[in-house]
Amino acid sequence: MNLTLKIWRQKGPQDKGQMVDYKVTDISEHMSFLEMMDVLNEQLVNSGDEPVAFDHDCREGICGMCSMYINGEAHGPDRGITTCQLHMRSFKDGDTIYIEPFRAAAFPVVKDLVVDRSSFDRIQHAGGYISVNTSGNTQDANSIPISKVDADEAMDAATCIGCGACVATCKNSSAMLFVGAKVSQYALLPQGQVEAADRVMNMVAQMDLEGFGNCTNTGACEVECPKGISLENIARMNREYMKATTKG
Amino acid sequence: MTTLNSKVPKGDNLSEKWSKYKEHINLVNPANKRNIDIIVVGTGLAGGSAAATLAELGYNVKAFCYQDSPRRAHSIAAQGGINAAKNYQGDGDSNYRLFYDTVKGGDYRSREANVHRLAEVSGNIIDQCVAQGVPFARDYGGLLDNRSFGGVLVSRTFYAKGQTGQQLLLGAYSAMNRQIARGKITMHNRHEMLDVVKVGGKARGIIARNLITGEIERHSAHAVVIASGGYGNVYFLSTNAMGSNATAAWKIHKKGAYFANPCYTQIHPTCIPRSGDYQSKLTLMSESLRNDGRIWVPKNIEDVKAIREGKLKPTQIAEENRDYYLERRYPAFGNLVPRDVASRAAKERCDAGYGVNATGEAVYLDFASAIQRYGKEQAKIHNINNPSESKILELGEAIVEAKYGNLFQMYEKIVAEDPYKTPMMIYPATHYTMGGVWVDYNLMTTVEGLYCIGEANFSDHGANRLGASALMQGLADGYFVLPYTIGDYLADDIRTGTISIDSKEFDDAEKEVKERLDFFINNEGTHSVDYYHKKLGKIMWEKCGMARNKKGLEEAIQEIQEVREDFWKNVKVPGSLNEFNQELEKAGRVADFLELGELFAKDALNREESCGGHFREEHVTEDGEAKRDDKNFAYVAAWEYTGKPSEAILHKEQLEFKDIELKTRSYK
Numbered sequence: 001m002n003l004t005l006k007i008w009r010q011k012g013p014q015d016k017g018q019m020v021d022y023k024v025t026d027i028s029e030h031m032s033f034l035e036m037m038d039v040l041n042e043q044l045v046n047s048g049d050e051p052v053a054f055d056h057d058c059r060e061g062i063c064g065m066c067s068m069y070i071n072g073e074a075h076g077p078d079r080g081i082t083t084c085q086l087h088m089r090s091f092k093d094g095d096t097i098y099i100e101p102f103r104a105a106a107f108p109v110v111k112d113l114v115v116d117r118s119s120f121d122r123i124q125h126a127g128g129y130i131s132v133n134t135s136g137n138t139q140d141a142n143s144i145p146i147s148k149v150d151a152d153e154a155m156d157a158a159t160c161i162g163c164g165a166c167v168a169t170c171k172n173s174s175a176m177l178f179v180g181a182k183v184s185q186y187a188l189l190p191q192g193q194v195e196a197a198d199r200v201m202n203m204v205a206q207m208d209l210e211g212f213g214n215c216t217n218t219g220a221c222e223v224e225c226p227k228g229i230s231l232e233n234i235a236r237m238n239r240e241y242m243k244a245t246t247k248g
Numbered sequence: 249m250t251t252l253n254s255k256v257p258k259g260d261n262l263s264e265k266w267s268k269y270k271e272h273i274n275l276v277n278p279a280n281k282r283n284i285d286i287i288v289v290g291t292g293l294a295g296g297s298a299a300a301t302l303a304e305l306g307y308n309v310k311a312f313c314y315q316d317s318p319r320r321a322h323s324i325a326a327q328g329g330i331n332a333a334k335n336y337q338g339d340g341d342s343n344y345r346l347f348y349d350t351v352k353g354g355d356y357r358s359r360e361a362n363v364h365r366l367a368e369v370s371g372n373i374i375d376q377c378v379a380q381g382v383p384f385a386r387d388y389g390g391l392l393d394n395r396s397f398g399g400v401l402v403s404r405t406f407y408a409k410g411q412t413g414q415q416l417l418l419g420a421y422s423a424m425n426r427q428i429a430r431g432k433i434t435m436h437n438r439h440e441m442l443d444v445v446k447v448g449g450k451a452r453g454i455i456a457r458n459l460i461t462g463e464i465e466r467h468s469a470h471a472v473v474i475a476s477g478g479y480g481n482v483y484f485l486s487t488n489a490m491g492s493n494a495t496a497a498w499k500i501h502k503k504g505a506y507f508a509n510p511c512y513t514q515i516h517p518t519c520i521p522r523s524g525d526y527q528s529k530l531t532l533m534s535e536s537l538r539n540d541g542r543i544w545v546p547k548n549i550e551d552v553k554a555i556r557e558g559k560l561k562p563t564q565i566a567e568e569n570r571d572y573y574l575e576r577r578y579p580a581f582g583n584l585v586p587r588d589v590a591s592r593a594a595k596e597r598c599d600a601g602y603g604v605n606a607t608g609e610a611v612y613l614d615f616a617s618a619i620q621r622y623g624k625e626q627a628k629i630h631n632i633n634n635p636s637e638s639k640i641l642e643l644g645e646a647i648v649e650a651k652y653g654n655l656f657q658m659y660e661k662i663v664a665e666d667p668y669k670t671p672m673m674i675y676p677a678t679h680y681t682m683g684g685v686w687v688d689y690n691l692m693t694t695v696e697g698l699y700c701i702g703e704a705n706f707s708d709h710g711a712n713r714l715g716a717s718a719l720m721q722g723l724a725d726g727y728f729v730l731p732y733t734i735g736d737y738l739a740d741d742i743r744t745g746t747i748s749i750d751s752k753e754f755d756d757a758e759k760e761v762k763e764r765l766d767f768f769i770n771n772e773g774t775h776s777v778d779y780y781h782k783k784l785g786k787i788m789w790e791k792c793g794m795a796r797n798k799k800g801l802e803e804a805i806q807e808i809q810e811v812r813e814d815f816w817k818n819v820k821v822p823g824s825l826n827e828f829n830q831e832l833e834k835a836g837r838v839a840d841f842l843e844l845g846e847l848f849a850k851d852a853l854n855r856e857e858s859c860g861g862h863f864r865e866e867h868v869t870e871d872g873e874a875k876r877d878d879k880n881f882a883y884v885a886a887w888e889y890t891g892k893p894s895e896a897i898l899h900k901e902q903l904e905f906k907d908i909e910l911k912t913r914s915y916k
C-alpha cells in the first residue's frame with residue numbers, strides 16, 4: 001500500500017504546531033498502525049529529519065500509552081481497540097490518513113502526538129485507593145467473601161487502561177467515564193467502604209480542578225472506549241456522589 | 249575484590265530461616281525513618297510494591313519510571329496469574345510443595361533459601377492484594393477461584409480474567425497513590441536513570457534524565473533499589489514492552505554489581521509468529537491454550553511446501569499425515585510439557601524444514617479435536633440425539649469461546665484468520681529473563697546499599713521460570729522481603745543526615761552521562777538506532793537462542809563486538825538534547841544491550857551443560873534431551889565487570905540442595 005499521512009507536528013507545549021504531509025510506500029496490510037509509524041520514522045531518521053514522537057509501550061492493548069487521533073477518531077476507525085491493535089488492513093491503497101494528538105485542555109501536548117495525561121494520576125492521588133497498610137498483617141483473603149457477580153462487575157470496571165480516549169472523544173472533554181470506572185470498582189467491593197464518601201468526593205473535586213468538562217450524556221466515550229467501559233459506571237458514580245453529599 | 253557471600257542465615261532449618269532472621273535484624277526507629285531517603289528505580293510490581301511499603305514504614309521514597317505513569321509499567325501486560333500456596337482447594341498444596349515445584353521447575357539452579365522464603369510469603373500476597381481491592385476471580389460461593397498452570401499438580405494460581413498483571417499492578421499503584429498523597433513518595437514519571445552514584449563505596453544516589461525537558465538531574469539517598477525489569481529486548485523481538493531495557497541493571501553492573509547467569513532467558517512456546525521484517529514485537533498467547541490445543545506439523549515435506557504456497561489448507565491434511573510431535577515424543581505430558589521443552593521441540597521441527605508459514609517459523613496449535621469433543625459432550629448434556637456435524641461445531645465452539653474467547657479474538661485481530669475454523673500458528677519467543685543482577689539473601693547487590701528486586705535480579709527462578717511465578721516474586725520482594733532487609737542495613741545510617749548532591753562523585757557521574765548523550769547527538773552517523781538493535785537481535789536469536797553451541801557462541805561474541813564498534817562510529821541520532829527525544833532514549837538503551845549481549849554469549853559459552861531454558865547442543869542425552877551436569881555446574885555464574893564485557897571475571901556461588909534431592913527432570 002502507498003499512503004499519504006497528514007500528521008500534527010508540534011515541537012513543544014509552547015509551539016503552535018501544524019499539519020505536515022508525508023508519504024509512505026510498500027506498507028503491508030499485516031503491519032500494525034504503529035509499525036507503519038515505525039516505517040515512517042525510520043525513513044525520517046535516514047533522511048536526517050526528526051521522527052514523529054508518539055507514545056507507546058506494550059503494543060498489546062493493555063498499557064494505555066498509545067494515544068492518537070486517526071481520521072478524527074480516538075484510536076482510529078475500528079471499535080474496541082487501542083492504536084497498537086489497529087492493523088493496516090483497515091485501510092486502502094492510496095488512502096490519506098489524518099493523525100493528530102488527543103485534544104483536551106487537561107491533556108496538554110508534550111510534543112507531536114504525545115500528550116500529558118498526568119491529570120489522571122492526580123485524580124487517583126486524591127482518593128483512588130483503599131487505605132490499607134502494606135504490612136502483610138491483613139486478614140485472610142477468603143474471610144472477605146464477594147459475590148461472583150459483584151467481583152465480575154468490579155473487574156469489568158477495573159479493566160480501564162487509563163488511555164484517555166473517553167476524554168479525547170467527548171465534546172466536553174469530560175473524564176466521567178474514567179473516574180466512573182475507578183469509583184465503581186471500589187463501590188462494588190466490600191473493602192474500603194468506610195472511606196467511600198470521601199473517595200468519590202475527593203476524586204470528583206480533583207477531576208473538576210484539572211479542567212475536565214461536564215458530562216452531558218452524549219455517550220461518545222463509551223463508543224470509543226477500547227475496553228468497553230459502560231455508561232452505567234457514570235451513573236453509579238453519580239449515585240455514589242449523591243449518597244456522599246446527602247450524608248454529610 | 250568482593251567475595252561472594254550469599255548471607256543465607258546459617259544453622260536453622262530452611263523453614264525457620266526467614267522467621268528467625270526477621271526476629272534478629274536491626275530495626276530503625278520510626279522517628280529516624282523520617283530522616284532516611286530511599287530511591288526506587290522502576291514502578292512495576294516489584295518497584296511499585298516496594299515504594300509503597302517503604303513509604304508506609306516512614307522512609308522518604310523517591311520513585312522513578314520512564315513511562316508517564318507507574319500504572320503503565322511492563323507488569324501491566326502479565327496475563328495468566330499469580331501463584332500462592334493457600335491450599336484453598338484442599339488439594340494438598342503447602343509452602344513446601346510450592347518451594348519444591350519452583351526449585352525443580354528451575355532445573356535446580358536457584359537458591360534454596362530464597363525460594364523457600366518466596367513460598368512462605370506467597371499467601372500473604374493474596375491477602376494483601378484482596379485487601380487493596382484487587383478483583384480476583386471468585387466462585388459462586390464468593391470465595392477465591394484458582395486455576396492450574398504448567399509444571400505443577402495442584403491448583404494454586406490466582407487470576408483476574410486474563411489481566412492478572414494489570415490488576416496486581418493497579419493494586420500496587422493505588423498503594424503508591426496513597427503514599428504520594430501523604431507526601432511520602434515523590435514520583436518522578438518520565439525520568440530515566442542513567443547512572444548510579446557511589447560515595448565511599450556505598451550507593452548514595454543516581455543520575456537521571458528528565459525525558460520531557462532533557463534536563464540531567466542528581467538525586468541522592470541513603471540506599472538505592474533497582475526494580476527495572478528484565479532484558480528480553482536484547483533480542484529486539486520479544487514479548488516485552490518496547491521500552492523494557494537493561495540500562496539501570498547494566499549501569500550498576502559497570503559500577504560493581506555482579507551480573508548473574510545472563511544467558512538464562514525463557515523462550516515461551518506459544519506466541520504469534522513473526523510475519524515480516526518490519527515487525528516490532530511478538531505477542532504472547534497464554535500458555536493455558538495448551539490445555540486444549542494440539543500441536544502439530546505435517547508429516548510430509550511436500551504438504552509443507554503446498555501449504556506455504558497456498559495450495560493446501562491445514563484442514564485438508566488427513567489425520568495420519570500429521571505429526572503431533574509433542575504427543576509422539578513425550579507421551580506422559582504431551583502438549584503440556586514445560587515451556588523450555590515445548591519451545592525446543594517446535595524449533596527442532598521448523599529447523600528440519602516443517603515450519604508452516606512463509607518464514608518457515610510456525611507450527612499449528614489446533615483446536616479442532618477439542619471443539620469436536622466439547623461439541624459431542626454438550627450434545628449429550630442437552631439430550632440432542634444424532635447431532636449434525638454443524639450442531640456439534642456450534643456447541644463445541646461455544647465452549648472454546650467461553651474458555652479462550654479473548655485470546656482467539658486477539659489472534660484474529662493480529663493474523664486476520666479465524667482460529668475456530670483453521671488452526672492457529674504459533675512459534676516460540678523470548679519472554680522472561682531469569683538471569684540478572686546478583687543479590688544476596690538481603691536482596692543487596694555486591695555494592696553496599698544497592699538493592700535489586702523483581703525480574704531485574706537473578707535469585708529465585710533458576711534456569712527456567714514456571715508460569716505465574718514472576719508476579720509472585722515481584723510482589724514478595726517489594727511488599728514483604730526488602731522492607732525488612734533494607735532496614736537492617738539502614739539502621740547504621742540514622743545519623744548520616746541528608747546526602748549532599750554537591751560532591752565530586754556526583755560531578756563525575758553527571759559528567760560521564762552528559763558526555764555520552766553529547767556523543768549521540770553530535771555523531772554524524774549513517775544508521776538509525778533500530779538498524780543496530782535489529783542486527784544484534786538477529787545474532788542473539790540465531791546463536792544465543794533456544795539452542796546454542798560452542799562455535800555459534802564464539803561467532804556471536806565476535807559479531808556482537810563488530811556491531812558494537814560500528815554502532816559507536818556510525819549511529820545517527822536526530823534532534824537535540826534538551827527536548828523530548830525518543831531516538832536518544834533508544835540509543836542509550838541499545839548501547840547497553842550491545843554490551844550485555846556479549847556477556848550473555850560469554851556466559852552461555854562457559855556453561856558446558858544443558859539446563860532449563862538453556863540448551864547446549866553438545867550436552868544432550870541419547871534421545872536428544874537436555875543433559876545437566878550437577879557435578880561441575882551447580883553454581884550461579886556471577887560476572888564482575890572490569891572494563892569490557894570480554895574481560896569480565898567469573899565468580900561462582902556454589903548452590904547447595906539440602907532439602908531437595910537433585911534429580912533429572914523427565915517428562916516422557
Ligand SMILES: Cc1cc2nc3c(=O)[nH]c(=O)nc-3n(C[C@H](O)[C@H](O)[C@H](O)COP(=O)(O)OP(=O)(O)OC[C@H]3O[C@@H](n4cnc5c(N)ncnc54)[C@H](O)[C@@H]3O)c2cc1C
Binds near residue numbers: 289439440715
Ligand atoms: C506478555 C507477558 C505475560 C506475562 N504473564 C505472566 C503471568 O501470567 N504470570 C507471571 O507470574 N508473570 C508473567 N509475566 C512476567 C512478569 O510480567 C514480569 O516478570 C514482571 O511483571 C516484572 O516485574 P518488575 O516489577 O520486575 O518489572 P517491570 O514491570 O518491567 O517494571 C520495570 C520498571 O522499571 C522502570 N524502568 C526501567 N528502566 C528504567 C530506568 N533506566 N530508569 C527509570 N525507570 C526504569 C520502568 O519504567 C518500570 O516502571 C508475563 C510477562 C509478559 C511479557
Ligand code: SF4
Binds near residue numbers: 178228
Ligand atoms: S474509560 Fe475507556 S477510554 Fe476512558 S481511560 Fe478508561 S479505558 Fe480509556
Ligand code: FES
Binds near residue numbers: 059062065
Ligand atoms: S502501546 Fe500499550 S496500549 Fe497500545
